[in-house]
Amino acid sequence: MPDKKQLKIAIVGAGPGGLATWIHFRKLSDVEISIFDGARELREIGAGIGLNENTWRHLQLLGVAEKIDQFTNRGDPTKIDVENRNGVTGKLISRRYQSTDPNIPARSRIERYKLQNALLSAVPREQIRLSKKLVDLKETAAGVTLVFKDETTAGPFDLVIGADGIRSVVRSYAFPEHRLSYTDKVAYRILIPQENVAHIPDIPQGSCFWHTKNTHVYTNPLDNGLFEIATRAPIPDPDGTKVSWGTEVPKEDVVGHYTEYCETIRKILDVPNKWLEFALFGGPRLHSVVHNGRIALIGDASHPLHGAFGAGAAFAFEDAYVLAQAVGEAQQKGTSVASAIQLYDEIRAPHYEALYHVLDDYADIAKEVEAVNHGKDDNEFVESIVQKGLAGNTQWIYKYDVTKVWRERLEEAIKGKNGLDSSIAPVLNAIATAA
Ligand SMILES: Cc1cc2nc3c(=O)[nH]c(=O)nc-3n(C[C@H](O)[C@H](O)[C@H](O)COP(=O)(O)OP(=O)(O)OC[C@H]3O[C@@H](n4cnc5c(N)ncnc54)[C@H](O)[C@@H]3O)c2cc1C
Incomplete structure (x- = not known):
């Protein structure tokens, strides 16, 4: 980080990922954050969105959970949480009742716009520059400049965060070979x-x-x-x-x-x-989602998972958190933005790799059940595939605590692992305590 000068950061996209990024980065000192969105007004299309344990915990971290609390229900063990049924016969395959574990957040599936509104409540509207549809990026020694459809530009920035969703223009620029x-x-x-x-x-x-x-x-x-x-x-x-x-x-x-x-x-x-x-x-998994030491992708822009796991908002929040912590740590240590986004990449890549493995496992289960049930009744096929899919425990996705992952990384660094200089231990200790 050059001499505590204000780090100029651009966030492209004001969806769940971009808004969470703004909230996390706002906590850092010596940053000047700009957020752009191509839409004329921010409004969510779609229907409901499921807030899982990790999503809920993160909304608390972002300080906006209470905006959603009123729409959620405390668990009632007599009430059904989720069922799986054979669609043709209606036969029940599995049933789970609502949890009353006080450590598990309220059960919540809400209209999508309520999540958006909760996040927006923490971001002053004048901060979000609407009708700024990114069409290109230009890199010079001074940084990255954003080029918008209205023929205006912004920048240069020290760091550009692509939070522009599944059809990310930032991704197309940084990884032109990647195809959806x-x-x-x-x-x-x-x-x-x-x-x-x-x-x-x-x-x-x-x-x-x-x-x-x-x-x-x-x-x-x-x-x-x-x-x-x-x-x-x-x-x-x-x-x-x-x-x-x-x-x-x-x-x-x-x-x-x-x-x-x-x-x-x-x-x-x-x-x-x-x-x-x-x-x-x-699209295929990107093994790295950072480019040239000054562009980082988050959320759907980084990993287009097309709604698999029903937890894409949480993945975007987790990305935003790790990226902000990494930049904050680099500021403390006086190291570069490039090293910060590299660290972000190193922490998040294994998590996404594990998610893609789950998708591969699902595909394998489908093939296996198809082989076993070849020529047999479709109902048997459906029931065994659902049972096998449910047997593979994916709860780790929703239990994932990104703050713990970050703290553990700091502790490892403090212990002198990762080849980091142990003289930075006091600084890291301070950050770990703050986190
Ligand atoms: C069918 C379906 C069901 C889903 N169900 C769930 C669920 O139950 N729970 C859950 O957590 N997730 C769910 N998801 C996933 C979730 O919707 C996404 O993962 C999440 O919205 C990603 O947030 P994001 O901020 O990365 O991207 P987005 O929400 O796509 O936001 C991107 C933002 O960038 C802006 N933008 C795009 N292009 C440009 C540009 N060129 N210039 C400037 N701005 C631009 C857009 O206007 C938008 O505001 C589902 C997804 C699908 C498809």
Whole structure:
């Protein structure tokens, strides 16, 4: 860090990742942070969002959990938390009741905009520069300059943080060889009043995944009298032109994918007249998400996981936290931004690698069950795949405590591991205590 001069930082994107980055970086001294978003106004499209244990803990760390608390419920052991069912027969495959563990956060699945609003409550609106759609970046010795669609520029910056989501322009600039591809799947999502489905027999009381061989439907009563329906369906795209994100589609486009489902689901899906379609894109894992010592990617920009694990917001928060801690540590030590973002990369890469492994395992399970059940009944296939998938414990994803990971890294450094100079131990100790 050059002589305690103000470090100029640009955040591109004011989604959950960009906003959390702003909140974490704001705690550092000697930084000047600018945040840009291409949208004319910040508004979330979509439906509900699940706040898992790690998401919730992080919202507390960000100081905005109380903004969401009112929409969450304390666990009630008599109430169903989540079920998995065979979508064709309705047969129950697994059921979990709500937890009353005081250490586990309130059960919460809320409308997406409420998460956005909670984060926005901690970021003064005048800080966010809207209608600034990034189209290019330019690097010079002085730093990185952002070029926007309106032909204005900003910069140069010492550090640019790409929080610009799955179609990240920052990623395309830093890693031009990385390509997104359509997964041949779409998600259809909608929120409707609970009263519109209340008459349908066998409506589950908690979250429920209804599975068939090629599709699934998720139903969930939300916090405020709304009912959430989220589905996935395979839609091939031989022309390679499929693009949609929150695009309104008529009922007729949706219901045809789910005719084999049990009556409860067919009746539920018949209620909304319009749906929102999201074509799901993914891309290969980037082994490093930093570029040239002054650009770092976070959240969906870094790892386009297309909603797998239902925890993408938490992953973005965790990225933001580690990046801010690493830059803060570099400021304390008087080392470079480049070393800070390198450290960020080293801490986060193993976590993402483990997540991608889980996805590979799911694919392997599907192949294995397909081999065993070849020619057998589809119902058996579905039930064994769900049971095997549930047997693989993925709770570590939601139990992950990024502050602990960071503290442990500091402790290791203090013990003289990682080849770091032990003379910095007092500084690191101070940071560890603050963290
Ligand atoms: C179907 C589906 C279901 C999901 N369910 C869940 C769930 O239950 N729980 C959960 O935690 N996560 C869920 N996710 C994942 C979650 O939505 C994302 O991981 C999370 O929103 C990522 O946040 P982000 O800030 O990285 O990106 P985004 O939320 O995409 O935000 C990116 C921001 O950058 C801006 N931007 C984009 N391009 C530019 C540009 N060129 N210039 C300037 N600004 C730009 C956008 O306007 C936007 O504000 C789901 C995702 C999908 C697809």
